[in-house]
Amino acid sequence: xxxxxxxxxxxxxxxxxxxxxILWVALPPLALLGLGMGIPAFRxxxxxxxxxxxxDVYLPILLVFTLALxxxxxxxxxxxxxxxxxxxxxxxxxxxxxxxxxxxxLVAHLLYAAVAVALTIAVAVAVFDVAPPASWGGSAxxxxxxxWTLFSIxxxxxxxAPNPTVAPAIGSLVWIPLMVLGGLWFPRExxxxxxxxxxxxxxxxxxxxxxxxxxxxxxxxxxSLLVLVVSALVLGVAAAAAFRWE
Amino acid sequence: MAIVEVEDLxxxxxxxxxxxxxxxEVAEGEIFGIVGPNGAGKTTTVECIEGLRRPDGGRIRVLxxxxxxxxxxxxxxxxxxxxxxxxxxRLKVWEAMDLFATYYDDAADPAELLELLGLTEQREVRFAxxxxxxxxxxxxxxxxxxxxxxxxLDELTTGLDPQARRDTWTLIExxxxxxxxxxxxxxxxxxxxxxxxRVAVIDRGRIVALxxxxxxxxxxxxxxxxxxxxxAPVDGHRLAGLAEVTAVEQRRDALVVTGNAHLVxxxxxxxxxxxxxxxxxxxxxxxxxxxxxxxxxxSLDVADEEAADR
Numbered sequence: 270x271x272x273x274x275x276x277x278x279x280x281x282x283x284x285x286x287x288x289x290x291i292l293w294v295a296l297p298p299l300a301l302l303g304l305g306m307g308i309p310a311f312r313x314x315x316x317x318x319x320x321x322x323x324x325d326v327y328l329p330i331l332l333v334f335t336l337a338l339x340x341x342x343x344x345x346x347x348x349x350x351x352x353x354x355x356x357x358x359x360x361x362x363x364x365x366x367x368x369x370x371x372x373x374x375l376v377a378h379l380l381y382a383a384v385a386v387a388l389t390i391a392v393a394v395a396v397f398d399v400a401p402p403a404s405w406g407g408s409a410x411x412x413x414x415x416x417w418t419l420f421s422i423x424x425x426x427x428x429x430a431p432n433p434t435v436a437p438a439i440g441s442l443v444w445i446p447l448m449v450l451g452g453l454w455f456p457r458e459x460x461x462x463x464x465x466x467x468x469x470x471x472x473x474x475x476x477x478x479x480x481x482x483x484x485x486x487x488x489x490x491x492x493s494l495l496v497l498v499v500s501a502l503v504l505g506v507a508a509a510a511a512f513r514w515e
Numbered sequence: 516m517a518i519v520e521v522e523d524l525x526x527x528x529x530x531x532x533x534x535x536x537x538x539x540e541v542a543e544g545e546i547f548g549i550v551g552p553n554g555a556g557k558t559t560t561v562e563c564i565e566g567l568r569r570p571d572g573g574r575i576r577v578l579x580x581x582x583x584x585x586x587x588x589x590x591x592x593x594x595x596x597x598x599x600x601x602x603x604x605r606l607k608v609w610e611a612m613d614l615f616a617t618y619y620d621d622a623a624d625p626a627e628l629l630e631l632l633g634l635t636e637q638r639e640v641r642f643a644x645x646x647x648x649x650x651x652x653x654x655x656x657x658x659x660x661x662x663x664x665x666x667x668l669d670e671l672t673t674g675l676d677p678q679a680r681r682d683t684w685t686l687i688e689x690x691x692x693x694x695x696x697x698x699x700x701x702x703x704x705x706x707x708x709x710x711x712x713r714v715a716v717i718d719r720g721r722i723v724a725l726x727x728x729x730x731x732x733x734x735x736x737x738x739x740x741x742x743x744x745x746x747a748p749v750d751g752h753r754l755a756g757l758a759e760v761t762a763v764e765q766r767r768d769a770l771v772v773t774g775n776a777h778l779v780x781x782x783x784x785x786x787x788x789x790x791x792x793x794x795x796x797x798x799x800x801x802x803x804x805x806x807x808x809x810x811x812x813x814s815l816d817v818a819d820e821e822a823a824d825r
Contacts, residue, residue, distance in 0.1 A: 355600030
């Protein structure tokens with residue numbers, strides 16, 4: 270079997286063996302379920318949300334949250350420990366080098382995030398009658414750009430963290446403000462003007478905005494797509510530059 | 516034919532010279548040791564050979580290949596066991612072997628290698644659950660899975676208990692008997708003496724001796740030491756008067772006599788003439804540790820401490 274295929278299988282196996290990451294997969298759909306069932310107001314259409322319900326508004330936020338957690342916590346921790354334990358250095362002495370491992374690691378985490386995203390959407394549609402996306406392509410594009418950006422942040426954290434214990438601490442310091450701007454604590458619609466403007470320019474804020482418009486509106490606005498593309502490029506290049514073997 | 520050729524290798528980190536002109540060759544089928552204190556430049560030297568680091572000067576050929584210019588071709592033929600390199604905690608033994616086997620064009624049978632390394636029973640065990648000795652054996656197995664012509668093993672018995680260490684030594688000899696040339700890095704002189712056909716003693720980035728362990732010890736001219744409990748009081752001054760004896764020391768009821776290569780014979784003849792019997796007689800031969808002291812003017816422990824202070 271080819272090295273990359275086998276490495277991807279192994280990385281998925283390792284991810285499935287980690288109980289903590291498995292629990293994380295269930296977190297976003299359960300959060301949506303809890304908010305929607307626990308707070309009746311979440312199921313009422315709101316005038317200031319253009320007739321949308323809070324469950325509708327929170328679906329894109331939770332999807333971006335899933336990608337943010339996977340990137341800043343799981344990807345960062347795995348990379349930091351592979352580097353710290355000398356796994357990358359060991360692979361450099363083999364003919365294939367560590368690139369298949371790094372690629373497989375990203376693929377495995379992407380699949381893992383995709384499962385959480387799918388479960389969350391399933392809950393939204395089955396339990397709360399959330400309408401399917403108005404623009405499938407736009408939604409997929411917004412999610413893909415968000416994943417690229419947030420995983421790049423995870424790679425940067427994994428590269429700068431001096432050891433695997435520090436990586437989750439840095440990850441938390443990053444995802445919390447990221448998701449404040451993404452609207453996890455109060456949606457972007459409820460933000461004061463200045464904060465909303467900062468949110469527009471932040472990766473998570475732009476991702477939520479793009480996804481919301483793709484799902485419920487006329488497609489992702491050019492402004493938020495531009496912010497996402499620029500973030501993806503800048504953070505992707507920064508991740509490659511920050512990368513260290515050991 | 517030389518499997519590894521190193522000529523005038525130089526490497527600096529920042530302003531500090533770590534390897535200052537090292538040259539040696541590893542012959543086919545040989546177990547070649549690089550020994551010396553911590554920080555002497557041993558690991559840097561082999562990392563240049565493995566192609567992990569780019570030398571600042573000098574020439575390296577492994578199986579005729581330049582590690583910097585032909586890394587992929589070389590890595591098909593070179594197995595490496597790195598100092599303190601681990602595997603993912605939840606990776607099982609067989610999965611690691613199976614995965615590494617896909618990296619090589621002509622891989623060995625993982626099951627057979629696990630059998631050789633005594634890891635068949637641990638097939639299903641996760642890396643983090645293996646004992647230190649088992650983890651080391653797995654890393655040796657992974658270094659051999661590509662059927663290499665040369666294996667570079669860096670500090671492979673560090674952290675092992677004496678029994679596991681001796682088992683590993685036997686294993687390395689078996690690997691060599693299968694036709695693999697071995698480059699061994701160690702700061703344990705005992706390990707080098709026991710295993711290596713030839714040894715390069717490195718100190719502060721330079722080779723201070725390169726020969727068979729026995730020849731290095733002989734050339735360094737270390738002293739023999741004789742220790743016994745005499746059946747009757749011995750006149751230390753008269754014993755010290757023997758040409759072969761350099762020092763006599765009373766330690767409680769035992770006598771410790773040091774001297775040159777002919778010490779044992781001279782002392783035994785003298786004792787017989789005095790009608791004294793030597794009880795609990797022990798002869799201590801000089802070893803590589805003593806040779807290191809003779810070559811560098813300080814003990815290995817002191818040299819290790821210097822490295823720690825830097």
